[in-house]
Amino acid sequence: MEIPNIxxxxxxxxxxxxxxxDGRKLFDYRDIEIETGISKNAEGSARVRIGKTEVIVGVKMDVQEPYPDHEDEGTLITGMEFSPISGERYESGPPKIDAIEVARVVDRGIRESKFIDFKKLCIKEGEKVWSVLIDIYAINDDGNILDASAxxxxxxxxxxxxxEYDEKxxxxxxxxxxxxxxxxxxxxxxxxTFHKIKNKLFIDPNRDEEDTSEGRVTLAITKPKKEYIINAMQKGDMALFSIDELEQVVKETEKLYDKMFNELNKKIEKLMKK
Amino acid sequence: MSYTKRLDGRKADELRPIKAEVGIIPNADGSALFAFGETVAIAAVYGPKPLHPQHMQDPERGIIRCVYNMLPFSVTERARPGPSRRSKEISMITENALSGVVELKRFPGTVIDVEIMILQANASTRCAGINAAAMALAHAGIVMKEMVSSVSIGKIDDKIVTDITKAEEDYEEGEGATDIPFTISSNTHAITHLQLDGKIQTERLKEAYDAALKASKKILDYQTRALKGEKIDENK
Amino acid sequence: MTEKKEKRRIVIPGEVIVSGDDYLPGDFTRKEGKDIIAQRYGLAEGDRVIKIIPISGVYEPRRGNTVIGRVSDITFNGWIVEIGGPYGAFLSLMECPRFINKNDIAEFANIGDLFCAKIFTVKRNSADLTLKSRGLGKLEGGRVIKINPHKVPRVIGKEGSMINLIKNETQTEINVGQNGFIWIKGDLAGEEKAEKTIELVAKEANSEGLTEKVEKFLGGKIKKINPEEMVKEE
Structure with missing residues (x-):
């Protein structure tokens, strides 16, 4: 059912x-849980829960020809599905534009940050490179699937x-x-992702808040040295953002990065040792 | 050399370690997870709800609509996302495996959506999917005459074994591998789904059914315990 | 009382609940030989007539139920209302307590607005609603939450004991639809507390000591309600 007006x-x-x-402050996330090893057959896989929202992601690798303009670099392909398992509003069928957008925004954050060392994925320049395939599936949609997917x-x-790769x-x-x-x-x-209703900004919307949201802007940021670097942005929906609002978004992003990044990174590093 | 010792050391009639749980998807009216060892399936049920478009409605009864979806990273060589001829067939046989035990006349013109996802695959994915779906239907309060439980019986060389793995499916010695997935109802012990891939002597089919019946009783016990609130994980 | 039935227990479809000549099948059970068999997941109950009390599943519309529904469309003579479950519902202009001009339908209630209404007939595949009774009408302000409809009796409690407790402690107005939609209106803190309390009741509906848990959650300064009665309540 869609959101009631009241x-x-x-x-x-x-x-x-x-x-x-629900009593949260504007820039509070709900509880975040990370789990890995969802599929032993995947090169890597993870489940993220943000409150009741849940997504699973699998990484597979394959070998292909490089793109002609990047002959010594591996490639990245990201796909996403709002599977009908995740909520009554989703129907089966090919991914619709909302799913395509999630995939593309996640893809750009990973690609542009140079998080994957694409040069090291080159097997034979101009002939064979590794391809990284990321598949994202929504399992339960209670808002903010995008941040969970990323x-x-x-x-x-x-x-x-x-x-294993057999060179022969x-x-x-x-x-x-x-x-x-x-x-x-x-x-x-x-x-x-920052959402906007009237002139108020907030993050991590639940289902009702996301249905009420008038606009959003997503940022993928890294902090390779001392500086914060924005690697991808996407302004979504119809609401207009002023430059002041954008500056507020950037300021809050930096704060959130400092507040949350180390903690999340530690969680993942712990899982890497398992 | 006949197949006397199973590749993973199990007894002929032994299931892999089971995982079973209900209520894993908060949005759904009913949901469940069921795993045979490394084969993990989840299922969600939405409905009964109005069926659109109207011309698809059956004025006499409700319908069950299943979608079986094997995730690209559930298998070693990435599967293409989206439906395939294989997944469409499995969706259909799952629908039939379940429809026979569900009381569909209560809500004519409606649909019950059953969504199945295979997260990790090591053979018997359709059986794990049907087990999860049956649990999810019960969990969603759907009126059912009885439950169903599904298992893959194999004839590996000349030996009948229960809950076969990928490695057993690929066994080539002697008579080779035959895969016989069964779905059996809990009370009448009727067959609601049956497939066979390979070769089996006609007189041995009953032997395969007997193995399936025995296994289905064990599986029903796991399904029942999970529905009564237990989180079962025999891997631990 | 027979020995078999000192406690309610969860049963699953196909399960033999009891066996014996004395027992009769009630809601969601059937008799085969001497066996009373469950046809639905839920709590089995009864001395002689064995029935199942559902604990999950979508809303099943019944005549006389008060429901809260969302307007999903407007026709020339009324509103199409979503109430959850297998069928939609319809509220005709004729069933409004006061005269509404056909041109003013959307002004009275638009898409997305909520009605608290009563089901007066259940047809083949829709339910007809009326507003002609006390306490019914369009809902203004507050918020609406959704719980499983089968948990509603626990939220209401015996003779309304649970819901009154929540209303008093949170200083809110609460309207419970039998379809699981619950409307809450009060100040922000009160609404939030009421919402979280109702979610707790729904989550713990089948567990022991529910009243104690709710009292503790609400701050533990509650008038004593006999917990025995709360548990037996239906």
Whole structure:
């Protein structure tokens, strides 16, 4: 069922006073849980729960020809499905534009941050490179699937192991893994989506809040040295953002990065040791 | 050399370690997880709910609509996302395996959606999917005459074994491997789904059914315990 | 009382609940030989007539039920209302307590608005609603939450004991639809507390000591309600 008007009004009304219906502050995430090893057959896989929202992500590797303009670099393909398992509003069928958008935003954050060391995925320049395939599935949608998808994708990459490659036959031995991790850099992208209702900004909407949201902007940021770097942005929905609002978003992003990134990173690193 | 010792050391009639749980998807009206060892399936049920478009409605009864979806990373060589001829067939046989025990006349013109996802695959995915779906239907309060439980019986060389793995499916010595997935109802012990892939002597089919019946009783016990609130994980 | 039935227990479809000549099948059970067999997941109950009390599943509309529903469309003579479950519902202009001009339908209630209404007939595949009774009408302000409809009796409690407790402690107005939609109106803190309490009741509906848990959650300064009665309540 779609959101009733009174809930929309209530969310909007209390937001004016910097409050939310579940008692959270504007820039609070719900509890975040990360789990890895969802599929042993994947090179890497992860489940992320943000409150009642849940997504799972799997990473598979394959070998292909490089793109002509990047002959010595591996490739990345990201797919996403709002599976009908995740809520009554979703129907089966090919991914619709909302799913395509999630996949593309997650893809850009990972690609542009240079989190994956694409040069190290080159097997033979101009002929054979590794391709990283990320598949994202929504399992339970209670809002903010996008941030959950980005985090689960990062976690799945971090635990991923390269498959065996037979150089003689030039074929991947699927199902046999090496001890080597997928080559990654220190530039771990952290993706956050800010939503806007009237002139108020907030993060991590639940289902009703997301249905009330008038606009959003997503940022993928890294902090390779001392500076915060924005690697991907996406402004979504119809609401207009002023430059002041955008600056507020950036400021809050930096704060959230400092507050949450180390903690999340530690959680993932602990899982990597398992 | 006949197949006297199973590749993973199990007894002929032994199931792999089972995982079973209900209520895993908060949005759904009913949901469940069921795993045979490394084969993990989850299922969600939405409905009964109005069926659109109207011309698909059956004025006499409700319908069950199943979608079986094997995730790309559930298998060693990535599966293409989206439906395939294989997944469409499995969706259909799952629908039939379940429809026979569900009281569909209560809500004419409605649909019950059953969504199945295979997270990790090592053979018997359709059976794990049907087990999870049956649990999810019960969990969703759907009126059912009885439960169903599904298991893959194999004839590996000349030996009848229960709950076969991928490695057993690929066994080539002697008479080779035959895969016989059964779904059996809990009270009448009727067959609601049966397939066979390979070769079996006609007189040995009953032997395969007997193995399936025995296994289905064990599986029903796991399904029952999970529905009564237990989180079963024999891997631990 | 027979020995078999000192406690309610969860049963699953196909399960033999009791066996014997004395027993008769009630709601969601059937008799085969001497066996009373469950046809639905839920709590089995009864001395002689064995029935199952559902604990899950979608709302099943019944005549006389008060429900809360969302307007999903407007026709020339009324509103199409979503109430959850297998069928939609319809509220005709004729069933409003006061005259509404056909041109003013959307003004009285628009898409997304909520009605608290009563089901007066259940047809083949829809339910007809009326507002012609006390306490019914369009809901204004507050918020609405959704719980499983089969948990509603526990939220209401014996003779309304549970819901009154929550209303008093949170200083809110609460309207419970039998379809699991619950409307809460009060100040922000009160609404939030009431929502969380109702969610707790729904989550713990079948566990022991529910009243104690609720009292503790609400702050433990509650008038004593006999917990025995709460548990037996239906």
């Amino acid at each position: 809930n929309k009004n209530k969310i909007t009304e209390v937001l004016e006073k910097d409050k939310r219906l 985090l689960a994708s990062v976690a799945a990459l971090m635990v991923a192991k390269m498959p 036959t030039e074929k991947v031995k699927f199902g046999e893994f090496t001890k080597d991790s997928v080559p990654l850099t220190e530039n771990i992208p952290f993706t956050m």
